[in-house]
Amino acid sequence: MSLLVSASAVIPASVAVPLGGAALLAGFSRLLPRWARDLIAIAVALATTTLTLILMDASAGRPMIYWFSGWRPSAGMVIGVDYAVGPLGAGMASLAGVLASAALVYCWRHFDSARGRHHALVLIFLAGSVDFCLTGDLFNLFVAFELVAVTAFALTGYNAGYPGPLQGAINFAVTNSLAGMSVLMGIGFLYARTGSLNLAQIGQALAGRHADGLVVVAFALLAGGFLVKAAVVPFHFWLPDAYGSAPTPVCVLFAGVMSELGLFAVIRVWDTVFSGLAGGVGPRMRAVLLGFGILTAVVGAVMALAQHHLKRMLAFVTMSHLGIYLIGAGLLTPLGLTGASLLVIGDGLAKSALFLGVGVLQHQRASVSETKLRGRGRGLAVTGVTIVTGALVLADLPPFVSSAGHALLVDAADQAGLPWMEIVIALSVIASSGAVLRAAARIWLGWGDIESSDADTGTADDPGEEAEGRSDTAGAEQTQDRRERSGQQRRVPLTMVLPPLALLAIGLGLGLTSGIEEHAAVAAAAFSDRAAYAAAVLGTHIGSITSGGRIVVPASPAASAGGVLTDLGQVLAALCVAGIALDRRAWRLRRALTTGTGWLRRLHSGLVGDQVTWLAAGLALLAALGEWALH
Amino acid sequence: MSRRARLMLFAVAAAGLAATLGAGLAGLPSFGSQISAYAQMLNRLAPQQRHVTDVVSAISFDYRGIDTLFEEFILLAAVAGISVLLRPLSDESRQLPEDKAPDRTIPPPSPAVWLLAVFLSSLLVLTGIETVTHGQLTPGGGFQGGVVLASAFYVVYLGTNYVTVERFQPAPLLEASDGVGASGYVLIGLLGLFAGASFLSNVVGLGVTGNLISGGTIPLLNLVVGVEVAGSFAILASEFLDQTAVIRTRQR
Amino acid sequence: MSVLAYGVVAWLFLIGIYGVVTSRNLIHLVVCLSVAQSATDILLLEIGYRSGGHAPVFVDLPAHPGPAVDAVMQALALTDVVVGAAVTGLLLALAVQVHKRAGTLDPDKLRATRD
Numbered sequence: 002m003s004l005l006v007s008a009s010a011v012i013p014a015s016v017a018v019p020l021g022g023a024a025l026l027a028g029f030s031r032l033l034p035r036w037a038r039d040l041i042a043i044a045v046a047l048a049t050t051t052l053t054l055i056l057m058d059a060s061a062g063r064p065m066i067y068w069f070s071g072w073r074p075s076a077g078m079v080i081g082v083d084y085a086v087g088p089l090g091a092g093m094a095s096l097a098g099v100l101a102s103a104a105l106v107y108c109w110r111h112f113d114s115a116r117g118r119h120h121a122l123v124l125i126f127l128a129g130s131v132d133f134c135l136t137g138d139l140f141n142l143f144v145a146f147e148l149v150a151v152t153a154f155a156l157t158g159y160n161a162g163y164p165g166p167l168q169g170a171i172n173f174a175v176t177n178s179l180a181g182m183s184v185l186m187g188i189g190f191l192y193a194r195t196g197s198l199n200l201a202q203i204g205q206a207l208a209g210r211h212a213d214g215l216v217v218v219a220f221a222l223l224a225g226g227f228l229v230k231a232a233v234v235p236f237h238f239w240l241p242d243a244y245g246s247a248p249t250p251v252c253v254l255f256a257g258v259m260s261e262l263g264l265f266a267v268i269r270v271w272d273t274v275f276s277g278l279a280g281g282v283g284p285r286m287r288a289v290l291l292g293f294g295i296l297t298a299v300v301g302a303v304m305a306l307a308q309h310h311l312k313r314m315l316a317f318v319t320m321s322h323l324g325i326y327l328i329g330a331g332l333l334t335p336l337g338l339t340g341a342s343l344l345v346i347g348d349g350l351a352k353s354a355l356f357l358g359v360g361v362l363q364h365q366r367a368s369v370s371e372t373k374l375r376g377r378g379r380g381l382a383v384t385g386v387t388i389v390t391g392a393l394v395l396a397d398l399p400p401f402v403s404s405a406g407h408a409l410l411v412d413a414a415d416q417a418g419l420p421w422m423e424i425v426i427a428l429s430v431i432a433s434s435g436a437v438l439r440a441a442a443r444i445w446l447g448w449g450d451i452e453s454s455d456a457d458t459g460t461a462d463d464p465g466e467e468a469e470g471r472s473d474t475a476g477a478e479q480t481q482d483r484r485e486r487s488g489q490q491r492r493v494p495l496t497m498v499l500p501p502l503a504l505l506a507i508g509l510g511l512g513l514t515s516g517i518e519e520h521a522a523v524a525a526a527a528f529s530d531r532a533a534y535a536a537a538v539l540g541t542h543i544g545s546i547t548s549g550g551r552i553v554v555p556a557s558p559a560a561s562a563g564g565v566l567t568d569l570g571q572v573l574a575a576l577c578v579a580g581i582a583l584d585r586r587a588w589r590l591r592r593a594l595t596t597g598t599g600w601l602r603r604l605h606s607g608l609v610g611d612q613v614t615w616l617a618a619g620l621a622l623l624a625a626l627g628e629w630a631l632h
Numbered sequence: 633m634s635r636r637a638r639l640m641l642f643a644v645a646a647a648g649l650a651a652t653l654g655a656g657l658a659g660l661p662s663f664g665s666q667i668s669a670y671a672q673m674l675n676r677l678a679p680q681q682r683h684v685t686d687v688v689s690a691i692s693f694d695y696r697g698i699d700t701l702f703e704e705f706i707l708l709a710a711v712a713g714i715s716v717l718l719r720p721l722s723d724e725s726r727q728l729p730e731d732k733a734p735d736r737t738i739p740p741p742s743p744a745v746w747l748l749a750v751f752l753s754s755l756l757v758l759t760g761i762e763t764v765t766h767g768q769l770t771p772g773g774g775f776q777g778g779v780v781l782a783s784a785f786y787v788v789y790l791g792t793n794y795v796t797v798e799r800f801q802p803a804p805l806l807e808a809s810d811g812v813g814a815s816g817y818v819l820i821g822l823l824g825l826f827a828g829a830s831f832l833s834n835v836v837g838l839g840v841t842g843n844l845i846s847g848g849t850i851p852l853l854n855l856v857v858g859v860e861v862a863g864s865f866a867i868l869a870s871e872f873l874d875q876t877a878v879i880r881t882r883q884r
Numbered sequence: 885m886s887v888l889a890y891g892v893v894a895w896l897f898l899i900g901i902y903g904v905v906t907s908r909n910l911i912h913l914v915v916c917l918s919v920a921q922s923a924t925d926i927l928l929l930e931i932g933y934r935s936g937g938h939a940p941v942f943v944d945l946p947a948h949p950g951p952a953v954d955a956v957m958q959a960l961a962l963t964d965v966v967v968g969a970a971v972t973g974l975l976l977a978l979a980v981q982v983h984k985r986a987g988t989l990d991p992d993k994l995r996a997t998r999d
Contacts, residue, residue, distance in 0.1 A: 635992075638905065649898060650898055653894040653897065660886075660890060660931065663886040667932055667954040668954065671957070672951075675955060685941055686943075687955040688959050691959040700963070706966060707966055713974055714974060717977040717978060718980065775966060868973060872976075872977075
């Protein structure tokens with residue numbers, strides 16, 4: 002009981018703490034010395050992580066409903082804004098906290114934080130993510146979406162002295178603000194039909210009815226907007242531009258949290274609002290979501306193989322894995338969602354470790370081009386180990402938690418009658434991890450041709466990191482090159498090397514925790530149960546915290562020996578792909594692949610006009626598919 | 633894509649999008665026919681429950697106050713982002729504008745312009761304060777009034793010159809007001825927690841409807857938002873002004 | 885009346901997106917984005933409109949005031965305006981820097997991020 006009482010203050014504190022910390026850093030940064038700014042930021046991020054972890058524990062099995070400003074529903078009508086805290090949402094928020102903390106530790110001392118404003122933006126990003134994951138109100142979801150987006154736009158263009166980050170930020174801002182407009186229109190349509198902004202109440206109003214044109218369009222606009230954030234094909238074109246040129250700590254947040262938030266919103270809105278529609282909409286919507294997921298996974302993997310710009314490569318790897326999460330969540334079963342959520346956690350930690358590792362390379366060698374860095378990995382052994390391990394974890398290396406998620410996802414696909422899905426997922430994972438391993442082999446072992454016959458992007462003459470020596474413009478990078486050539490190598494700071502290792506260790510630890518699959522299954526089941534959620538939210542009239550209805554827990558199969566063998570097979574195959582990619586004798590194969598995929602690579606032109614056109618086309622397509630699925 | 637290909641794809645996409653929006657708009661209730669029961673209830677109850685006459689303010693700062701907290705931080709984040717994007721980079725430096733000819737200073741503004749600026753900026757400050765403080769009574773509030781207040785900054789610059797503006801509205805003060813406004817909202821929200829109620833509950837005395845001080849925390853929140861927005865937009869103006877007037881590439 | 889009122893929303897959104905797609909100047913692009921944004925604001929306000937209604941401000945009302953319009957939609961539109969202003973500011977700041985660093989404001993001439 003005492004935990005419940007104190008938990009009632011934890012819920013608003015989980016957003017009040019990062020917001021207050023950010024306001025402090027933004028307003029009074031001139032009064033604080035450099036170390037104080039870094040320390041405050043790290044402390045606030047860790048505090049937020051602790052709070053969300055407490056919430057994840059306290060809400061297991063029973064959603065915690067918190068009404069802001071004290072406005073509880075009256076006469077069956079929701080008046081105020083609520084947070085509906087469940088373990089899945091709180092877990093996602095905790096992941097955001099962990100990654101933000103790791104990113105801020107990485108920034109210690111050697112990152113020019115623009116007098117603390119970078120840290121303020123990161124903390125606001127974190128607060129927005131926490132709000133996004135915990136809220137039960139559709140408009141509050143939109144506001145959180147925009148908050149995360151605005152901070153992300155600014156952080157992407159951080160190295161404002163180079164055209165790359167500026168263009169990336171513009172592409173990101175234009176496409177994602179159009180996405181926000183789409184979401185808002187969808188909210189307007191739903192409000193006009195149901196008279197409410199609360200997820201549970203809208204769901205109740207739509208339940209048991211057939212979807213008409215307005216409901217279909219509302220779904221298409223909402224899902225379309227969130228899928229832009231999630232960088233699902235054809236809404237994804239902004240992602241490599243933005244992730245490829247944002248500073249490293251920001252990439253950590255983007256890859257580990259931001260894309261996944263888009264997916265989280267789609268599933269959240271589906272589960273709480275649209276899943277109760279009459280007419281057996283589930284199977285057809287599953288087909289639509291799976292189609293987008295497969296397309297995203299494949300396109301991301303192919304494009305990752307074609308990259309020599311390390312950050313762009315990791316961006317496409319992120320996108321490909323997001324397609325896999327969409328496949329898992331798009332099965333629209335609790336088991337699929339369980340697998341997807343464990344993958345999100347495990348892969349999120351690994352991807353962030355990869356970005357931090359690439360960041361060290363950028364800091365020490367002033368380049369992110371795989372071909373330019375050939376053989377120059379000498380002296381950065383720990384980073385090499387980090388990157389190789391991260392790539393293997395992404396290939397579902399057991400016993401990391403991502404392999405458990407992968408096993409559950411494959412099981413869920415089997416249960417849904419789609420055994421071939423396993424092959425699609427395996428191919429994407431093998432290709433994307435193979436690309437990273439190829440890069441690692443080239444950089445650390447010096448394998449591969451000196452002059453690569455593959456197309457070099459040229460955009461990999463990349464912005465230097467925001468190092469202490471202010472290398473934020475093209476001119477400053479030359480100074481850094483001169484310094485390096487004269488032999489003055491700096492030691493890699495511990496605060497840059499340890500965070501990625503810590504993230505990988507967390508992934509390993511979670512994977513070794515017995516019962517993690519059961520916890521995840523309970524969380525996913527609670528997340529997917531619309532009727533119980535509505536009862537919990539709308540039935541509230543005693544106090545701020547209440548318990549929800551009973552949740553039925555599906556049986557979750559433990560990772561079997563077969564699953565472990567499949568995962569090891571994937572890992573081996575990824576290593577083979579890397580080897581083949583570098584082998585001199587396979588040049589014909591490489592050239593065939595390059596010409597075969599040229600059209601796809603040319604589509605990624607980096608021009609904002611193209612990207613918006615694809616966005617409009619995607620929305621129209623989604624509306625047509627939604628009409629087929631829901632009507 | 634070539635420009636032609638892009639236009640062709642867009643034509644198809646726009647047709648599809650037009651059909652989509654048309655289908656959605658066709659499902660809306662006839663224009664002007666009804667409003668939701670939620671809105672009707674709030675219109676009926678807000679004046680009694682919160683002792684305010686402007687229901688929009690009551691919704692923004694009380695019923696849905698948490699949304700406005702995040703909205704305020706969107707503005708804070710945007711302005712912090714803009715100041716980060718426009719900061720002097722390592723190949724640039726700040727050089728205050730000065731007349732390069734010896735024995736001369738920048739000519740002062742003409743008396744007519746200066747007088748107009750004084751008059752306008754005073755008017756704007758008064759209007760801004762009035763809008764901020766009367767948010768719970770008439771349309772207005774922290775956001776609107778804050779913008780009006782910040783425009784006084786622009787008018788002062790137009791009527792004088794950059795150096796004067798910098799002297800009277802120094803950047804640390806503007807940033808501090810930004811920080812105070814944003815953290816003020818969070819602190820008022822925490823008041824509710826300390827009083828044993830929910831975050832952002834209206835726990836201050838409600839006063840009499842129609843008075844200047846009424847609505848409990850609503851005028852307080854209006855005030856902090858006004859401070860924050862005024863500071864934010866003034867910083868915004870000064871950042872863009874810096875780019876044109878002050879930041880120059882370092883001469884090697 | 886409904887067709888015209890709601891048709892404006894679709895028209896503004898589409899013409900705004902058209903402007904973004906065919907834009908040759910970043911400043912023009914930002915303004916077109918604002919046009920598309922205004923479509924969403926208008927949609928919200930129109931959903932909340934009631935014929936013969938007055939603003940949801942209950943002071944100095946006539947003797948038989950009639951119904952008030954939807955105040956919730958107005959609060960939402962207010963939030964949207966702030967969001968739009970924030971994004972516009974960021975994009976303009978980016979445009980200023982792009983002009984300095986890339987020498988052009990034409991979005992189709994920016995070639996720094998491509999494959």
